[in-house]
Amino acid sequence: MRTRRLGTTDLMVTEICLGTMTWGSSQNTEADAHAQMDYAFDAGVTFWDTAELYPVNPTEAATYTLTEQYIGNWLKTTGKRSEIILASKVAGAGRPHIRGGRPFNKESIQEALDGSLKRLHTDYLDLYQLHWPNRGSYHFGQNWTYLPSQASTGLIVDDMLDTLEALGDAVKAGKIRHFGLSNETAWGTMEYLKLAEKHGLPKPVSIQNEYSLMYQLHNLDLAEVSMREGVSLLPYTPLAAGWLTGKYYGGARPAGTRFVHESYAASQRLTPQAQACADAYVDVARKHGLDPAQMAIAWTLTKPFVASTIIGATTVEQLKADIDARNVVLSDDVLTDLAAVRRDWPMPY
Numbered sequence: 001m002r003t004r005r006l007g008t009t010d011l012m013v014t015e016i017c018l019g020t021m022t023w024g025s026s027q028n029t030e031a032d033a034h035a036q037m038d039y040a041f042d043a044g045v046t047f048w049d050t051a052e053l054y055p056v057n058p059t060e061a062a063t064y065t066l067t068e069q070y071i072g073n074w075l076k077t078t079g080k081r082s083e084i085i086l087a088s089k090v091a092g093a094g095r096p097h098i099r100g101g102r103p104f105n106k107e108s109i110q111e112a113l114d115g116s117l118k119r120l121h122t123d124y125l126d127l128y129q130l131h132w133p134n135r136g137s138y139h140f141g142q143n144w145t146y147l148p149s150q151a152s153t154g155l156i157v158d159d160m161l162d163t164l165e166a167l168g169d170a171v172k173a174g175k176i177r178h179f180g181l182s183n184e185t186a187w188g189t190m191e192y193l194k195l196a197e198k199h200g201l202p203k204p205v206s207i208q209n210e211y212s213l214m215y216q217l218h219n220l221d222l223a224e225v226s227m228r229e230g231v232s233l234l235p236y237t238p239l240a241a242g243w244l245t246g247k248y249y250g251g252a253r254p255a256g257t258r259f260v261h262e263s264y265a266a267s268q269r270l271t272p273q274a275q276a277c278a279d280a281y282v283d284v285a286r287k288h289g290l291d292p293a294q295m296a297i298a299w300t301l302t303k304p305f306v307a308s309t310i311i312g313a314t315t316v317e318q319l320k321a322d323i324d325a326r327n328v329v330l331s332d333d334v335l336t337d338l339a340a341v342r343r344d345w346p347m348p349y
Contacts (some may be wrong), residue, residue: 001044002188002326004307007205008230009178011126013047013085015301016323024066027314033070039316041080043323045305049208051089051233052116053098053133057264061097076121087127088116089182089208092134103134105159106166113170127315128167128176132183132332134159137211139183141268142349143217148187158300160188161195168201180206180234186221193229204231206307208311211235211298213281213338214243214274214348223305232307235300239311241269243278244296246285251275269349277345280315284337290328297325299338 003012018040023033040048053059054067065287068088075081090112093103102108113128132139135156138146149156170176181189181204189207196203207226211218211233226233239245242258259270276277285292300309313319318338330338 001046004232004293006127006178007180007232007305008203009205011085013308014045014158015306016047016297016326017087017307017308018043018045018048019310020050020067020071020234021054021056021312022314023055023070024063025057027057028055030070032072032315033067034074036313036315036319037071039073039319041083043320045323046083047085047087049087049310050120051091051129052112053091053095053131057258057261059095064097065115065119068116072119072121076181081122083125086120086122087129087180088120088125088349089129089131089197090116092130092132102164103159104130106162106169108219109163109166110170113175124174125176127178127180127206128170129180129182130163133185134163134189135188137183138185143347144268157191157195161199164192164195164199164201171202178202178205180204180208181231182208184209186225188219189222189225189229189231193231206232206234208234208236208310210237211306212240212244212343213239213299213342214277216239216342216346218305223303226292226305233303233305234308234310235306236310238297238300238309239293240274240278241267243269243274244281244292246282246292248275249279249282270285271349273345273348277341277348279343280345281338284334284341287337288334290333290334291325292319293321294325294328295330295334297322298328298330299335301326302330302335333339333343 001014004015006013022028052066055063090104090109091098099108167179184207192204258264282292285295290347311322
């Protein structure tokens with residue numbers, strides 16, 4: 001398994017990252033989770049990502065933190081913590097069952113981190129991420145209506161500094177090695193970098209944002225930030241929530257899949273444009289004799305600002321196929337055809 005440097009750190013992470021967000025939902029039991037961890041570890045995938053919020057789809061108070069608990073049980077049973085580069089996240093505002101839905105601050109970051117460490121049966125996290133900004137985000141389907149927060153810049157910056165100080169305390173205490181951002185903007189990333197430099201605090205080393213053939217917003221300003229400032233992208237949803245697997249080709253909606261689940265009925269990804277775009281990308285894969293999902297994952301790994309692509313699977317069979325995408329080499333002809341689809345469908349959802 002090839003590795004890449006995470007930001008400016010000394011951490012070399014596997015170019016495939018094991019995503020965990022469905023473990024504990026109706027999609028995956030603890031036994032399923034342990035089977036995926038066993039397979040991923042044996043396949044050489046040693047960079048794993050989770051969050052206190054998980055599982056999702058749906059996000060519920062009854063299942064909150066189950067994913068971290070499942071991972072922690074596996075780590076405790078196997079004794080393999082030292083062989084895993086482990087990442088988690090602190091939830092932001094908006095979820096009533098998580099600290100009353102309040103934004104994170106110095107105290108709540110400490111509380112959340114201690115909770116994650118306890119559930120994961122570990123003394124430290126290699127990477128601790130801010131799941132979404134306190135001031136809001138254009139991610140999660142909000143890009144069509146997004147406006148920056150109307151709060152004063154001074155108040156926002158003060159809040160960011162408070163967050164950085166909490167993360168700095170966690171680094172000093174040995175509870176985290178590095179911190180990263182998620183669902184963040186170019187301005188937010190640069191502001192964290194400026195504040196860290198000015199106050200001698202930890203700098204963000206990564207940014208975990210949605211990124212796929214069908215959602216390429218990172219290619220613009222954020223790509224330059226990633227490359228010039230050493231803030232690696234960790235793409236999530238590289239299969240565009242399943243669009244790029246081919247299972248929804250031509251309007252198909254197989255029973256038991258995400259797009260027929262009632263919690264997904266109002267998803268921002270379910271648009272006629274997305275159907276046409278996804279079908280076009282699947283056509284490219286079929287033209288060149290490629291598995292559509294593997295082609296989509298392999299495409300993210302062609303980008304110099306990507307350190308590791310986060311994959312998630314319902315079954316071990318899907319996981320195996322996704323991990324094997326690391327061996328897929330995309331020819332110039334394939335890349336040319338993919339670029340042509342993007343020009344036709346630059347922003348399908």
